[in-house]
Amino acid sequence: MTALGPHAFFIIGSYLATFAVIAALTIGIMADNRARKRELARLDHRQHGADRP
Numbered sequence: 231m232t233a234l235g236p237h238a239f240f241i242i243g244s245y246l247a248t249f250a251v252i253a254a255l256t257i258g259i260m261a262d263n264r265a266r267k268r269e270l271a272r273l274d275h276r277q278h279g280a281d282r283p
Contacts, residue, residue: 234241
């Protein structure tokens with residue numbers, strides 16, 4: 231830790247906070263993507279219903 235100087239905890243904390251924000255955004259985007267795919271499948275099934283093989 232001394233190699234980063236007296237501000238090591240702030241530097242490491244900043245990296246950890248950045249990682250947490252990026253991870254949260256990535257997880258949110260992936261969850262939204264899955265929800266949109268389910269919604270599109272539901273709408274497609276509703277529109278085309280039984281006329282699909």
